[in-house]
Amino acid sequence: MASAPALEHHVSLLPYNTFGIDAKARLFARFRSVEELRALLALPEVQQTEKLVLGGGSNLLFTQDFDGVVLKNEITGLEIIAQDEAQDTALVRAGAGESWHGLVQYALSQNLSGIENLSLIPGTVGAAPLQNIGAYGAELKDTFDHLEAVEISSGQLRTFTHEQCGFGYRESVFKGPLRNQYIVTGVVLQLRRKHQLNVSYGAISTTLADMGIETEPTPHDVSEAVIQIRRSKLPDPAQIGNAGSFFKNPEISQAKYDELKAQYADLPGYPVPGGVKVPAAWLIEQCGWKGRRFGAHGVHDRQALVLVNHGGAQGSAIRDLAHEIIASVREKFGVELHPEVNIL
Ligand SMILES: Cc1cc2nc3c(=O)[nH]c(=O)nc-3n(C[C@H](O)[C@H](O)[C@H](O)COP(=O)(O)OP(=O)(O)OC[C@H]3O[C@@H](n4cnc5c(N)ncnc54)[C@H](O)[C@@H]3O)c2cc1C
Known part of the structure; x- marks a missing residue:
């Protein structure tokens, strides 16, 4: 068996997530092969704690420090x-x-x-x-x-x-x-x-x-x-922290779509098996969120589906904003939005 790569302690995850959140991992290691990964998984310290596999960190929102081990995948080929x-x-x-x-x-x-x-x-x-x-x-x-x-x-x-x-x-x-x-x-x-x-x-x-x-x-x-x-x-994460589309586009029944369409004539919709897919960005924009800024975080001014960190935002504040957006879309349209981003 390959020897296990070094385990580092209390590592900042700031360079490893596109939202630019400064959370810390209690333990952190990189693996470059299946053998190195297996060796890491065999370590008692790793076995006994929560594990998070990390790729490019472009679909993650850290809302607190990670009290387990972050395993960063660097297998090439x-x-x-x-x-x-x-x-x-x-x-x-x-x-x-x-x-x-x-x-x-x-x-x-x-x-x-x-x-x-x-x-x-x-x-x-x-x-x-x-x-x-x-x-x-x-x-x-x-x-x-x-x-x-x-x-x-x-x-x-x-x-x-x-x-x-x-x-x-x-x-x-x-x-x-x-x-x-x-x-x-x-x-x-x-x-x-x-x-x-x-x-x-x-x-x-x-x-x-x-x-x-x-x-x-x-x-x-x-x-x-x-x-x-x-x-x-789309905003470039190198310029402004984000994880792309924060929400999935909701799929609603044809009956629900017809009901909303009678009220909102310009509601877009795309047929999918079993119903209609509605752009989450349109719903969010109608609720007045597009371009709104709350100190260090907010909603992007050109793409309402993208939540942004203008610099120094807390992940928990972005999560709370996501919950407010979900609640307002539910209240106005009776449609449930679900995050696409993994919230930790
Ligand atoms: C500007 C921008 C634009 C985007 N546009 C799109 C788009 O058009 N379409 C789209 O689908 N997505 C888009 N995304 C989201 C993101 O790019 C994708 O979800 C991407 O696949 C995430 O890859 P990652 O390596 O960064 O994953 P991470 O963010 O590192 O991880 C995401 C999740 O996958 C898990 N994971 C990561 N690697 C592994 C592994 N090897 N084995 C098991 N679990 C693993 C993690 O634990 C975590 O739960 C966009 C993101 C940004 C920032």
């Missing part, structure tokens, strides 16, 4: 592990500590498509299946083949197929019944050489036109368009 000439597909394996956007760039460099619409999503490959990341008409599950994960209680490495992951809208078994039981160490995607690009969503086609690309865009062009759109719409 990007490779094509199989090619299917007949189907024009390839299986790409990525170490869970690789950056997600790094994997997108690697795929593009190999002329492989399927994840270009997910360009520039912050964070690591290993966290991507947790909430089945999605953007611009694509989700991780569309190209997912399988993942490898270490069971925290036994240290055993196990493979999860697509079906076993139970993907849904920003959901998987790892956020549900298997929460805090597995640490993802590697992810395998099936990507295409025969491209089927999706440019129908949002402003992708108009941005491509602005880029002078009217016909036959490449996966690289689509990635560039998505990057331009994201940069124009």
